[in-house]
Amino acid sequence: MTETTAKIVTAIPGPKSLELLARRNAAVPRGVSHNTDIFAETAKGALIRDVDGNVFIDFAAGIGVINVGHCADEVVAAIKEQTERYIHTSINVAPYEPYVALAERLNAAAPIDNAKTMFVNSGAEAVENAVKIAKKFTGRTGIVTVDGSFHGRTLLTMSLTTKVKPYKDGFGPFAPDTYKIPCPNVYRNATDLSSDEFALSCAEEFAQMLQISLSPEMVACVIIEPVQGEGGFIPMPVAYLKRMREICSENGIVLIIDEIQSGMARTGTLFAIEQAGIAPDLLTTSKSLAAGLPLSAVIGRADIMDAAQAGGIGGTFAGNPVACAAALAVLDNIEKYDLNAKARKLGEYLTGRLNEMKAKYPVVGDVRGLGAMIGMEFVRDRKTKEPNKEIIGKITANALRHGVIFINAGILSNVIRFLPPLVMTEEQAEYSMDVLDAAIAESL
Numbered sequence: 001m002t003e004t005t006a007k008i009v010t011a012i013p014g015p016k017s018l019e020l021l022a023r024r025n026a027a028v029p030r031g032v033s034h035n036t037d038i039f040a041e042t043a044k045g046a047l048i049r050d051v052d053g054n055v056f057i058d059f060a061a062g063i064g065v066i067n068v069g070h071c072a073d074e075v076v077a078a079i080k081e082q083t084e085r086y087i088h089t090s091i092n093v094a095p096y097e098p099y100v101a102l103a104e105r106l107n108a109a110a111p112i113d114n115a116k117t118m119f120v121n122s123g124a125e126a127v128e129n130a131v132k133i134a135k136k137f138t139g140r141t142g143i144v145t146v147d148g149s150f151h152g153r154t155l156l157t158m159s160l161t162t163k164v165k166p167y168k169d170g171f172g173p174f175a176p177d178t179y180k181i182p183c184p185n186v187y188r189n190a191t192d193l194s195s196d197e198f199a200l201s202c203a204e205e206f207a208q209m210l211q212i213s214l215s216p217e218m219v220a221c222v223i224i225e226p227v228q229g230e231g232g233f234i235p236m237p238v239a240y241l242k243r244m245r246e247i248c249s250e251n252g253i254v255l256i257i258d259e260i261q262s263g264m265a266r267t268g269t270l271f272a273i274e275q276a277g278i279a280p281d282l283l284t285t286s287k288s289l290a291a292g293l294p295l296s297a298v299i300g301r302a303d304i305m306d307a308a309q310a311g312g313i314g315g316t317f318a319g320n321p322v323a324c325a326a327a328l329a330v331l332d333n334i335e336k337y338d339l340n341a342k343a344r345k346l347g348e349y350l351t352g353r354l355n356e357m358k359a360k361y362p363v364v365g366d367v368r369g370l371g372a373m374i375g376m377e378f379v380r381d382r383k384t385k386e387p388n389k390e391i392i393g394k395i396t397a398n399a400l401r402h403g404v405i406f407i408n409a410g411i412l413s414n415v416i417r418f419l420p421p422l423v424m425t426e427e428q429a430e431y432s433m434d435v436l437d438a439a440i441a442e443s444l
């Protein structure tokens with residue numbers, strides 16, 4: 001791709017995208033939805049060119065999958081090299097080195113002493129396997145998740161997810177023995193407590209539940225996203241995470257940190273939980289792990305990981321060698337280009353610009369995040385904080401017409417999430433923020 005920034009040459013969507021859209025609507029069920037109607041032709045770095053020749057700056061990064069940039073040279077080379085050797089033998093039949101090498105790299109990098117790692121294909125599958133391992137290790141069955149969380153679309157992970165529409169509507173009954181605890185969303189703290197006190201009170205509510213409505217012997221694991229993703233890009237306060245760690249340790253509960261969206265340098269460290277200074281028992285990661293190839297990992301304390309019996313975890317395609325080769329190149333790229341530092345720098349720039357917009361437009365209720373994982377929450381009134389979800393569609397459509405892809409998030413569907421590829425240039429970031437500013441003004 002020769003362009004270095006956005007370029008719009010047709011109406012959006014253009015005629016070729018519209019043709020494909022008609023074919024797509026006839027051939028693909030509506031349940032498989034998409035945020036934009038532009039069809040991709042090529043992608044490189046932070047840019048996507050559509051089939052009509054329009055070039056977009058991509059703030060979705062394949063929903064957090066393209067932290068190292070679209071088609072990073074080193075990743076493409078690793079994929080090509082691996083496909084020429086072998087594509088699949090099955091880890092359960094003839095194991096291969098890329099799986100082992102990737103496990104070794106993640107064991108060394110994760111904030112868990114004496115770790116072991118297993119691979120599956122998707123985020124939901126990683127959460128499913130982490131729960132199975134936690135159940136086997138503890139001999140307990142209950143699963144606790146935080147209000148507002150999203151953990152996937154399979155029966156179990158949908159049951160662990162909060163938002164009914166669209167994720168659960170009509171898909172019940174759900175898996176039993178799942179429990180929700182309060183979310184320390186400091187923006188929506190309706191008490192007189194300070195942010196830290198409020199966060200701690202949420203953890204204490206869980207401690208109380210363990211005395212009253214749940215007993216520790218019922219609970220295998222607690223799953224926490226260190227920055228809630230689909231829930232609205234809500235960072236969990238450090239005080240909360242530390243207290244939850246203590247409560248889990250005191251009660252023999254496995255603490256699973258879900259870094260499927262927040263991991264792989266997104267927040268300025270390989271895993272967001274590093275910034276809280278606590279060690280999870282198990283950690284799930286996926287999305288940017290293999291830069292677009294389906295791969296997910298459960299990394300965890302060896303004694304817990306070894307609880308599952310041989311053949312009890314895994315799957316036919318789990319830890320595919322091409323995906324593992326891509327992930328090894330991703331880890332190299334994170335180091336080679338210091339993408340953690342880039343995430344922090346890009347995050348600072350974007351947060352600064354978004355806060356300028358907050359000062360200008362009362363519809364912006366909150367700007368928050370960690371590193372380059374940032375959310376902007378829209379409200380009708382700053383006092384009542386009544387969610388304004390209608391404006392999100394207008395803003396994202398206006399921005400798309402000017403060549404920038406922004407997508408939404410949020411339990412109340414009123415958040416724009418910013419997940420730029422970490423290789424985004426200053427020119428691209430600046431242009432996109434100008435477009436967003438104008439798109440908000442145009443949508444009021």
Ligand SMILES: Cc1ncc(COP(=O)(O)O)c(C=O)c1O
Nearest residue numbers: 122123124150151152229260261
């Ligand atoms: C925190 C978190 N967990 C789990 C998932 C599910 O991942 P997948 O869609 O790959 O199954 C997601 C996806 O958005 C996520 O953000």
